[in-house]
Amino acid sequence: xxxxxxxxxxxxxxxxxxxVRGAPAIGVAAAIGLVVALDHDxxxxxxxxRDRLPDAAARLIAARPTAxxxxxxxxxxxxxxxxxxxxxxxxxxxxxAEAIRAEDVAMCEAIGQYGLAIVPDGARVLTHCNAGAxxxxxxxxxxxxxxxxxxxxxxxxxxxxxxxxxxxxxxLTAWELQRAGIPVTVLPDGxxxxxxxxxxxxxxxxxxxxxxxxxxxxxxxGTYGVALAARAHGIPFYVAAPWSTVDPATASGGDIVIEHxxxxxxxxLPAGTFxxxxxxDVTPRALVTGYLTDRGFIAPPFLSGSAV
Amino acid sequence: xxxxxxxxxxxxxxxxxxxVRGAPAIGVAAAIGLVVALDHDxxxxxxxxRDRLPDAAARLIAARPTAxxxxxxxxxxxxxxxxxxxxxxxxxxxxxAEAIRAEDVAMCEAIGQYGLAIVPDGARVLTHCNAGAxxxxxxxxxxxxxxxxxxxxxxxxxxxxxxxxxxxxxxLTAWELQRAGIPVTVLPDGxxxxxxxxxxxxxxxxxxxxxxxxxxxxxxxGTYGVALAARAHGIPFYVAAPWSTVDPATASGGDIVIEHxxxxxxxxLPAGTFxxxxxxDVTPRALVTGYLTDRGFIAPPFLSGSAV
Numbered sequence: 001x002x003x004x005x006x007x008x009x010x011x012x013x014x015x016x017x018x019x020v021r022g023a024p025a026i027g028v029a030a031a032i033g034l035v036v037a038l039d040h041d042x043x044x045x046x047x048x049x050r051d052r053l054p055d056a057a058a059r060l061i062a063a064r065p066t067a068x069x070x071x072x073x074x075x076x077x078x079x080x081x082x083x084x085x086x087x088x089x090x091x092x093x094x095x096x097a098e099a100i101r102a103e104d105v106a107m108c109e110a111i112g113q114y115g116l117a118i119v120p121d122g123a124r125v126l127t128h129c130n131a132g133a134x135x136x137x138x139x140x141x142x143x144x145x146x147x148x149x150x151x152x153x154x155x156x157x158x159x160x161x162x163x164x165x166x167x168x169x170x171x172l173t174a175w176e177l178q179r180a181g182i183p184v185t186v187l188p189d190g191x192x193x194x195x196x197x198x199x200x201x202x203x204x205x206x207x208x209x210x211x212x213x214x215x216x217x218x219x220x221x222g223t224y225g226v227a228l229a230a231r232a233h234g235i236p237f238y239v240a241a242p243w244s245t246v247d248p249a250t251a252s253g254g255d256i257v258i259e260h261x262x263x264x265x266x267x268x269l270p271a272g273t274f275x276x277x278x279x280x281d282v283t284p285r286a287l288v289t290g291y292l293t294d295r296g297f298i299a300p301p302f303l304s305g306s307a308v
Numbered sequence: 309x310x311x312x313x314x315x316x317x318x319x320x321x322x323x324x325x326x327x328v329r330g331a332p333a334i335g336v337a338a339a340i341g342l343v344v345a346l347d348h349d350x351x352x353x354x355x356x357x358r359d360r361l362p363d364a365a366a367r368l369i370a371a372r373p374t375a376x377x378x379x380x381x382x383x384x385x386x387x388x389x390x391x392x393x394x395x396x397x398x399x400x401x402x403x404x405a406e407a408i409r410a411e412d413v414a415m416c417e418a419i420g421q422y423g424l425a426i427v428p429d430g431a432r433v434l435t436h437c438n439a440g441a442x443x444x445x446x447x448x449x450x451x452x453x454x455x456x457x458x459x460x461x462x463x464x465x466x467x468x469x470x471x472x473x474x475x476x477x478x479x480l481t482a483w484e485l486q487r488a489g490i491p492v493t494v495l496p497d498g499x500x501x502x503x504x505x506x507x508x509x510x511x512x513x514x515x516x517x518x519x520x521x522x523x524x525x526x527x528x529x530g531t532y533g534v535a536l537a538a539r540a541h542g543i544p545f546y547v548a549a550p551w552s553t554v555d556p557a558t559a560s561g562g563d564i565v566i567e568h569x570x571x572x573x574x575x576x577l578p579a580g581t582f583x584x585x586x587x588x589d590v591t592p593r594a595l596v597t598g599y600l601t602d603r604g605f606i607a608p609p610f611l612s613g614s615a616v
Binding site: 128159161162163164165167170171174175178179183184185186187188189190191192193194195197220221222223224225228229232266267268269270271272273274275276277278281282 | 436467469470471472473475478479482483486487491492493494495496497498499500501502503505528529530531532533536537540574575576577578579580581582583584585586589590
């Protein structure tokens, strides 16, 4: 998992191919990566870095259009750049990128602390994809309350959707929970509805890649179906994400650009078969029981200036 | 795909491991396989065949507990056996098994003919798993109307859920439709809810492994989630199956034994990870728009004597 990302192309490639994935981690990686890449490419000349910054920022943001944290983190660097001299530019960008990383760790802890209220002793949690430690610089977003509950001695167990096509649940969520000593059960995505019906799940917690002003949530494809099934069986469905995931500039889910990914991700298929492979889906506000953030539980509408 | 199944153990293994799969095909294979295996094992002595029949039948039925066609086909052979002499036994069993195969072909055609009413020119159909030609001796159950509509010149296209863990949609449905010249698009199971929301699907047709007296349907795991999403977006959800799939002796879905399969089917997982891998789920009657059978559209309750 340790990668040295030196050139901007390498940073963009790592984000685009999901070598770095998870909305908060993408923001952190983009910020640090941008600074390191510009510094490296430009051999530490502030003037050259400033010249290259706008184009580099635009290319980085285009790597994954749905993740708002990417544009948000890059935007913070651009804002800092506008306030300092060329001489101080590289040092200021470095400091801001490091601040973004440190804030991400603190953000995860805060989500976990607020989230303890919904993860009592014995709680059985269903999650989708990986919004855990492997998706952030800290203990994750959706899994932060689970990690913290376990840390303070509560018995908690997790059902993890496999999350096709890239199996983040089976590969990442199962790995990090098993390693933390938290019992984890993987199921095929198609089994989530009957699991929720079976009574084996007390609550659902998922992450988010973008939350619109009205509360609609873009997250890994499959989330919407889980939300529908949770609602059908009266099981609480929580979205856990940093404030930076809320995008007041996006009015509703219909305005969110959904990235479509390559057919190859689905594995071997008969020749001549088409593929529909969206990376994300949108869960409407009406299906969300609560929004858990690093500032506590919040409720839509999310107005401009209040969040980011 | 061509297999010579000679001993009873081989027939049971083929059904158990899904080398033979799809509810109607299992019934046909069980009937033919039982006769061939007994005949082979017993060297054509009617007396020996009769001695071995009850145990062989019981072992065969136990191979896959959820598929009612298996018990139904074996039951037909047992019923025939009770009416003939030892001298005529093998020939009578052979004739009955062949009759079951021929009826299966006719059953598929009949489902297709009745089903043309719901597959107009231009229809875009979502299906789950494979209830096509590869699951029957004929043109399938859920896919029969699609095959027939295409044969008479209607433009029809199909979205096929990948259907984890064994990918019957991606492997079998995509293969048979592409081969028939019908456009087919594969999607991850988790994407079905957002596909249904997108307006790209006119109707859903799935098969069934068992239909209870009240209309609850056991089918490949993932079907229930698709049914919930179809209902959420007002898209008709049809179950297509032979009459023999209806089991009046099963009062409701809660009485259906759901087979759980091996963790290995989910592929590589971190050590220490548990797996929940049911083969089927139950879709309640309330979510089913119509039941398409070889005797036309039927409506629950399905009373004893009326169906099988």
